[in-house]
Amino acid sequence: MNPIIEVENISKKYRIRRESLGLPYKTVRDELAGFFKKSTGLLTDKINKIEDFWALKDVSFTVKPGEILGLIGPNGAGKSTLLKVLTRITQPTEGKAIISGRMGSLLDIGTGFHPELTGRENIYLNGAILGMRKKEIDDKFNEIVSFAGLEKFLDTPIKRYSGGMCVKLAFSIAAFFDSDILLIDEVLSVGDAAFQKKSLEKMEDITKGGKRTVIFVSHNLGAVQSLCSRSILLNKGRVVKIGPTQEVIHTYLHSDDISSAERMWENVRQAPGDDVIRLRSVRVKNKLDKTSSEVDIREPVSIEIEYWNLKPGAERVASLHFWNEERVHLFTSYDVHNLDWRKRSLEIGLIKSICKVPGNFFAEGRISVGIIINTQLPVPIEHVRLHDVISFNISDSFSGDAVRGNFDISWPGVVRPMLEWEDIFLKNGLE
Numbered sequence: 001m002n003p004i005i006e007v008e009n010i011s012k013k014y015r016i017r018r019e020s021l022g023l024p025y026k027t028v029r030d031e032l033a034g035f036f037k038k039s040t041g042l043l044t045d046k047i048n049k050i051e052d053f054w055a056l057k058d059v060s061f062t063v064k065p066g067e068i069l070g071l072i073g074p075n076g077a078g079k080s081t082l083l084k085v086l087t088r089i090t091q092p093t094e095g096k097a098i099i100s101g102r103m104g105s106l107l108d109i110g111t112g113f114h115p116e117l118t119g120r121e122n123i124y125l126n127g128a129i130l131g132m133r134k135k136e137i138d139d140k141f142n143e144i145v146s147f148a149g150l151e152k153f154l155d156t157p158i159k160r161y162s163g164g165m166c167v168k169l170a171f172s173i174a175a176f177f178d179s180d181i182l183l184i185d186e187v188l189s190v191g192d193a194a195f196q197k198k199s200l201e202k203m204e205d206i207t208k209g210g211k212r213t214v215i216f217v218s219h220n221l222g223a224v225q226s227l228c229s230r231s232i233l234l235n236k237g238r239v240v241k242i243g244p245t246q247e248v249i250h251t252y253l254h255s256d257d258i259s260s261a262e263r264m265w266e267n268v269r270q271a272p273g274d275d276v277i278r279l280r281s282v283r284v285k286n287k288l289d290k291t292s293s294e295v296d297i298r299e300p301v302s303i304e305i306e307y308w309n310l311k312p313g314a315e316r317v318a319s320l321h322f323w324n325e326e327r328v329h330l331f332t333s334y335d336v337h338n339l340d341w342r343k344r345s346l347e348i349g350l351i352k353s354i355c356k357v358p359g360n361f362f363a364e365g366r367i368s369v370g371i372i373i374n375t376q377l378p379v380p381i382e383h384v385r386l387h388d389v390i391s392f393n394i395s396d397s398f399s400g401d402a403v404r405g406n407f408d409i410s411w412p413g414v415v416r417p418m419l420e421w422e423d424i425f426l427k428n429g430l431e
Contacts, residue, residue, distance in 0.1 A: 002100070003062035004181060004213050005086070010095035012056040012081055012237075055081040056092070057237045065101075065180075068207050068214045070224040070231030070245055072252055078237040079217045083183050086215070101180025101213070104130050106170055113166065115159035119150055122158050123173060130177050140176045147202070148172040149195075168195055175202050181213045182206070203227060219387040221249050221368075222327040246326075253325055253366050253391060261293035263389050268308055277316065277373050277383040280306040280350065284369075284392045287359075297396040297416065298359045305353045307373055307384070318353045321370040323388070324363070330414050360418030363411065364396040 056078045063069050071079050084090045086097055087105045113122045123144060127137040137144075145151055148168040158166065174182060184203070200223055206212045218224055224231060224245060231248040233240040241251045262283040265271035271278040285302040286292040295301045305318050322330040335353050368391040373384040396416070 001064055004065045004100050005063040005215075006098040007059060007061050007082075007086075008095050008097070010056055010059045010082070010085055010092045010097060011054060012078075012085060012090065013093040014053045014055055016051055016053045054237050056085070059095070059234070059237070059239055061232060061239065061242055063213060063215065065213055066207060066211065067230065068203070068216060068228045070228030070248070071215055071217045071234060072219070072221065072224055072231060072248065073234035073240075076236075077234040079234055080185055081237075082234070083185055083215065083217065086183060099181065102131060102178075103181040103183065104174045104177045104179035105183040106174045106185065113158045113170070116157055118155045118157055119161070119169060120154045122169070126170065126173050127177065130173065130179070132177055136178065144169075144172045144176050147175065147198075164195075171199055175199075175206060179212070181215075183215045183217075185217045200227065221252075221388060222323065222329065225249060225327045249327065250325060253368060253388075261390055261392050262291050271308075272386055273307070273373075273384045276309075276311050276375065276381075278308045278310060279371070279373070279384050279386070280308055282306075282369070282371060282386075282389050284390055293392045295362075295392055295394055296359075297362065297364055297394050300359045301357050301362075301392065303355045303357075303369060303390075305355075305371060305373075307351055307353075309347070309349055309351055312347055313375075315376050316351065317374055317376055319372045319374075320355050321372070323368045323370070324414055325366045328414050330362075330367070361415060362394045363413055363416040364394045366391055366393050 059078075059082060071082070073079055081090070083105065085092050086099065087103060114125060117125060123141065124134065124137055128134075145154060148171075150165060150169060153161065153165065161169070171184075174184075203214060203216070204227065207214055214227075216224065216227055228245045230243065231245040232242050233248045233252050235255070240255070241248050262281065264281040264283075265279060268278050268280070271280060273279050281304070283291050283304050284293065284295070285304055286295055287299045287301075289302075303320055305320075307316075307318070309316060317335055319332055319334045321332045324330055333355050335355070368388040370387045371384065371389055372382060372386075374380050374382045396411075
């Protein structure tokens, strides 16, 4: 069977400007100050340095018709750039991509939407951008609207829509667009949990029987594993591994980029979150209160979260989601115990939440952690959602005080608690 997508040695180079002062951006005041210093001779150091940055380098792979291909990797790996090359949004610096079929894509929230037009008008506009004829849109209009669940807002301008509403509408149009190939980026993570579940089920449905080829980009490794039989691991613009999804995920989870026990965001404006909450750091602490990616199975482990509360008001709730290497969701823990503290009106400032897991609880192996932070009042609203933000390794020794004891055997199960047992001698001899 001939491939429907052939990518041959694609590379993409950008020219970037680096600030010698280390500033990620400049305000108008900085620009005016720099102009004044330059004009008065007070500025002697070189301000700008132009460098070449390869977002993609020698990327090659093929995709078969009807295949769902996963594309994973850390932030900045080049995943979105690759999809933009495939959709002809940007041209590669080197190499080529051969596409044999009509392509639809869902790359950025609201792409193809006009903010002043209504939802109804934007369905036709977005459908036309994707290559649909008016009759095609007419025939599928009711299905698109029903799937998005936005019947009440059809005649409301898109500028009044939330990010989640835009994603629902954009995905619905792309899903019902009769294309041969569908490219989906991480934007599905913006929708609510129910819509995410419905979207994943729809993706499974449209690919049955080889009806649609999908390239699926996501940090939700569980979704990638359930949907994709084959995946690509991309890092620093290069292909690290192509193969069965479980093997690729295993490689990713054991790489330096995902196995970090600490993630920090120094610049609050660039940190995950929104205008209500911004994440500052997440880290794994051992029993000595030291950041560590290696934890003995017998010892307790703590997950520390620090986040900026940018607006006073409703209670904040953080939750941690623990996964093992097989992408089994082990458990979720919510910060719901300190109700008196959380229900008071929070001031603007930095908050630290600590989740403590006792020793002799996890099974051995790599544990990855996701995080969600939301407000509860007046209605639950998600502000931060990150999959596999940190990870750590649980090791079990062969000593008598460990769960395994001296037994060198395979130990099944997703957790390995040290439970209390009691043996009682009931009778001497046999009847």
